[in-house]
Structures are given as C-alpha cells and as structure tokens.
Amino acid sequence: MDDSNLPSPHNNFFRFAFSHASAVRSLIESHVPAAITQALDLDSLELQKDSFVDDQLRESHADLLYSAPWLNEKGESQTAYVYLLFEHKSQSDRMTGFQLLRYIVRV
Numbered sequence: 001m002d003d004s005n006l007p008s009p010h011n012n013f014f015r016f017a018f019s020h021a022s023a024v025r026s027l028i029e030s031h032v033p034a035a036i037t038q039a040l041d042l043d044s045l046e047l048q049k050d051s052f053v054d055d056q057l058r059e060s061h062a063d064l065l066y067s068a069p070w071l072n073e074k075g076e077s078q079t080a081y082v083y084l085l086f087e088h089k090s091q092s093d094r095m096t097g098f099q100l101l102r103y104i105v106r107v
Contacts (some may be wrong), residue, residue, distance in 0.1 A: 015088050021045040041069040
C-alpha cells in the first residue's frame, strides 16, 4: 500500500491498531504495573469517542480514550479512563514532555 496518499499514515496506523481493545489490553498488560492491571477489568475496555487533541494538531498527534471498570481500595467499582497519546516526532524536541502534559491535563 502506498502511504503517500494518506493524510497522516502514522495517525491512521495508530488509530487502526489501537482501536482494537485486544491491542490496548496487551499494551496495558506489558507496560502498566500489575497492581493497577489487576484492579482494572481489561475484558470490559470500551473505546470512547472523545479526543483531546486540537484540530490543527491532528496531523502530528493521535489520541484514544478507553474506559474500564476499576475496583478501588474499598472494593467499590468505579470507571477508570485509559488515555493513549502518541506523539510523532521526526527529530528530538526538548519540549515534548510539556506538550504531552498539556494534553493529559485536558483529559
């Protein structure tokens, strides 16, 4: 497939790959501490329609928001949100941490 005709092949790939709950579950299980994953009901991950990236930045930023039931310390079920934000950079940028923090705070 020729990616040159796609508006944003990196974002398209990210959205396609991580719009599948099974891929997100694998990502969570391999990168999040077990104490957290055990409290999440990963079988119930649900993709939310919200996005927190500005329209003008969608070409270089992609995000997805999932929800899942979470058992808190008291054993009560609550809703937890798992926010995936991928930043596509062609070169190093020392402000990347600040840029990512802006989006996370908006959630």
